[in-house]
Amino acid sequence: MVRPPCCDKEGIKKGPWTPEEDLVLVSYIQEHGPGNWRAVPTRTGLMRCSKSCRLRWTNYLRPGIKRGNFTDQEEKLIVHLQALLGNRWAAIASYLPERTDNDIKNYWNTHLRRKLQGGGEGEGEGGGAASKPAAQRPASSSKGQWERRLQTDIGMARRALREALTSLDAVKPLPDAAVGAGSGAAADSPASSSSGASQCSPSAAGYVLTTENISRMLDGWARKGGRAGTGPATPGAAESASGSSEASEVSYGGTAASAAPPALPSPFDYETKPSVAAPDQTPLSAIESWLFADVDGIDHHVQGGSFLDAAMDYAF
DNA sequence: AACTGACTCAACCGCCGGTGA
DNA sequence: GTCACCGGCGGTTGAGTCAGT
Numbered sequence: 001m002v003r004p005p006c007c008d009k010e011g012i013k014k015g016p017w018t019p020e021e022d023l024v025l026v027s028y029i030q031e032h033g034p035g036n037w038r039a040v041p042t043r044t045g046l047m048r049c050s051k052s053c054r055l056r057w058t059n060y061l062r063p064g065i066k067r068g069n070f071t072d073q074e075e076k077l078i079v080h081l082q083a084l085l086g087n088r089w090a091a092i093a094s095y096l097p098e099r100t101d102n103d104i105k106n107y108w109n110t111h112l113r114r115k116l117q118g119g120g121e122g123e124g125e126g127g128g129a130a131s132k133p134a135a136q137r138p139a140s141s142s143k144g145q146w147e148r149r150l151q152t153d154i155g156m157a158r159r160a161l162r163e164a165l166t167s168l169d170a171v172k173p174l175p176d177a178a179v180g181a182g183s184g185a186a187a188d189s190p191a192s193s194s195s196g197a198s199q200c201s202p203s204a205a206g207y208v209l210t211t212e213n214i215s216r217m218l219d220g221w222a223r224k225g226g227r228a229g230t231g232p233a234t235p236g237a238a239e240s241a242s243g244s245s246e247a248s249e250v251s252y253g254g255t256a257a258s259a260a261p262p263a264l265p266s267p268f269d270y271e272t273k274p275s276v277a278a279p280d281q282t283p284l285s286a287i288e289s290w291l292f293a294d295v296d297g298i299d300h301h302v303q304g305g306s307f308l309d310a311a312m313d314y315a316f
Numbered sequence: 317a318a319c320t321g322a323c324t325c326a327a328c329c330g331c332c333g334g335t336g337a
Numbered sequence: 338g339t340c341a342c343c344g345g346c347g348g349t350t351g352a353g354t355c356a357g358t
Contacts, residue, residue: 012330014327015326015328016327016352017326017329035344036342036343037343038342038343050343050344051329051343051344052328052347054344055326055327056326056327059326060326060327061325087347088346088347089347090345090346090347101346101347102325102326102327102347105348106324106325106326107325109325109349110325111324192327305342
């Protein structure tokens with residue numbers, strides 16, 4: 001069938017989002033929650049198409065997003081998962097709850113792919129596998145086949161993750177604080193160690209978007225000056241660019257959120273990006289516990305609460 | 317100091333699958 | 338059963354930034 005464009009070209013604004021637009025979108029989502037994106041432009045008056053709104057939210061405004069400074073651990077995970085899953089960035093991103101698929105995709109395309117190609121198979125694992133990812137499968141597979149494939153994928157991913165984490169631990173043992181308290185993947189990242197925004201999982205964070213924060217957010221943008229649009233308009237960019245100073249100002253579940261009482265009723269409990277970890281767990285520690293809990297386990301049907309279940313719920 | 321090429325990443329585009337009428 | 342709508346995904350682009358000359 002011929003599909004009309006998601007939004008007609010007239011009157012639809014494109015390009016970088018402005019702080020004002022961000023604010024409108026965030027405010028709307030704070031009130032109504034993400035979803036029903038079709039209605040967002042009309043209800044908010046944003047001259048954006050629904051896709052653009054959704055993308056802006058999921059890739060940028062969504063709380064709990066960590067930007068830039070991929071750690072070695074994250075990098076290894078991405079390499080392994082890419083080798084196993086192929087360019088299924090959304091699936092890969094589900095293993096890195098603080099990262100967006102777009103971010104991972106960009107990082108892969110700009111850093112990792114070249115690294116693996118140019119430097120030969122630097123890590124040894126990616127090289128051949130990455131060139132022919134497992135994702136190149138027939139699109140039309142029956143459900144049963146798909147499930148078997150999924151089981152295989154899970155098994156392979158699991159093994160690879162265990163290897164990655166094991167080898168990483170051998171090289172650079174994780175500090176206890178990193179595994180237990182903060183974001184395991186982020187803990188030793190230069191930027192993230194100082195950036196509160198990366199310290200908590202999205203669901204646990206409790207999205208603190210008060211009018212005070214909004215005004216501070218805008219204030220921070222304004223003070224950043226420079227190019228209007230992408231740069232200052234993007235809290236994360238400011239955060240990553242400045243290292244840490246602005247991070248606490250934009251409390252997307254950051255410092256303020258982590259310091260906030262857990263019972264803080266977050267308007268973003270319906271967060272679209274799943275957190276595979278328990279609220280007081282970091283995603284990676286959840287992965288680790290899942291990996292190491294049953295060394296010989298074929299427990300792909302473990303009862304509720306396992307990482308696998310969560311992964312099954314969200315990633316596939 | 318100016319210029320140029322490489323790099324980064326936010327955003328767009330088109331396609332696909334799920335779902336409800 | 339068919340059709341249309343909507344959300345999601347992966348690939349791609351282009352503006353902005355950075356580093357080297």
